[in-house]
Amino acid sequence: xxxxxxxxxxxxxxxEALATGRVDAVVTAMDNVMDWNLRQGPGDFRIVxxxxxxxxxxxxxxxxxxxxxxxxxxxxxxxxxxxxxxVALRAMLxxxxxxxxxxxxxxxxxxxxxxxxxxxGRGDATLLGPPFDVMALQAGLRRIASVQERYPAFPGQGLxxxxxxLERLRPTLTIWLDGLDGARERMGNDPGSAREALxxxxxxxxxxxxxxxxxxxxxxxxxxxVKLLIEQRRRVGLPGADxxxxxxxxxxxxxxx
Numbered sequence: 001x002x003x004x005x006x007x008x009x010x011x012x013x014x015x016e017a018l019a020t021g022r023v024d025a026v027v028t029a030m031d032n033v034m035d036w037n038l039r040q041g042p043g044d045f046r047i048v049x050x051x052x053x054x055x056x057x058x059x060x061x062x063x064x065x066x067x068x069x070x071x072x073x074x075x076x077x078x079x080x081x082x083x084x085x086x087v088a089l090r091a092m093l094x095x096x097x098x099x100x101x102x103x104x105x106x107x108x109x110x111x112x113x114x115x116x117x118x119x120x121g122r123g124d125a126t127l128l129g130p131p132f133d134v135m136a137l138q139a140g141l142r143r144i145a146s147v148q149e150r151y152p153a154f155p156g157q158g159l160x161x162x163x164x165x166l167e168r169l170r171p172t173l174t175i176w177l178d179g180l181d182g183a184r185e186r187m188g189n190d191p192g193s194a195r196e197a198l199x200x201x202x203x204x205x206x207x208x209x210x211x212x213x214x215x216x217x218x219x220x221x222x223x224x225x226v227k228l229l230i231e232q233r234r235r236v237g238l239p240g241a242d243x244x245x246x247x248x249x250x251x252x253x254x255x256x257x
Contacts, residue, residue, distance in 0.1 A: 010109045011080050018045070018162060024169055027051055028084075030158040030221070031229045033248050034240035035083030042243075046163045046250040049177055050221040052156030052214035057085055057147040058133040059092075060118065061125030068096040068145055074103050074124035077114045081105040082238055085127050088147050088154060091232040095150075100236075130210035151232075155225025156214055166250060173253050177219060181255045187215045221249045 006023075008014045011032050017023040019040060025048070036045045065071060071093065078086045086105065093103070108117045108126075115132040117123055119139050127147070128136055137143060147154050159177075161169060187194040191212050198208045226245050234241035 011084050025161040031087050032083045038240050047158040049159040049219040053216040055156045056129050056210045057127045059144040060136045060141050061144045072102045077108045077123035077126035078105045090236040131204045131206040134206045153224045153228045155222050178255050
């Protein structure tokens with residue numbers, strides 16, 4: 001068994017890689033599954049594991065953007081305008097009375113691409129995770145809000161595969177997920193050793209601490225978290241919310257217990 005991993009620059013690139021069969025699975029925002037199933041057909045993509053307890057997301061903006069209300073008339077840099085982490089931000093804005101007509105969403109790409117564009121002044125705000133959120137603040141940008149503070153149940157990224165590929169992938173993925181579950185347990189039981197290993201692997205301190213905080217208690221996708229994603233999508237009027245946990249998740253490849 002050989003695992004090959006690569007970095008994708010955006011969720012659209014992940015979708016294309018999965019849909020064409022170039023890759024077997026992707027680690028991605030779990031909301032993406034609802035949008036991708038609209039493109040391919042109901043149930044075509046399934047979440048098979050939750051890779052982190054939550055994905056730390058901080059809304060960072062230019063110095064004049066003090067709060068969510070101040071994003072009226074702004075350009076918000078996103079990975080994709082109708083799926084992924086942006087749905088949580090759209091829900092936050094809606095709760096403050098800031099509707100989609102009040103701002104523009106500019107697709108830029110993944111977190112590094114959005115960080116570079118924001119620092120270069122090509123937008124007013126974006127969602128960033130560690131270490132890019134800290135780097136942005138160090139560059140003089142402003143912290144506006146936190147997804148986790150607004151939505152404590154917000155779930156982390158998931159491992160997603162096509163439903164039609166699961167039986168072919170089952171022998172490989174079950175072994176890999178069993179090893180991943182063991183690593184998850186060791187990280188929880190011995191965070192000091194995990195911190196040292198991550199640091200030696202080259203991760204900066206903010207990213208290391210965020211990864212330790214996000215260590216999940218189980219790889220099984222969280223029911224409350226998935227329901228929150230469905231409700232957020234419904235709240236902002238995006239298609240794909242007419243689904244439920246069982247239609248999005250296939251936990252049969254996970255270790256028992």
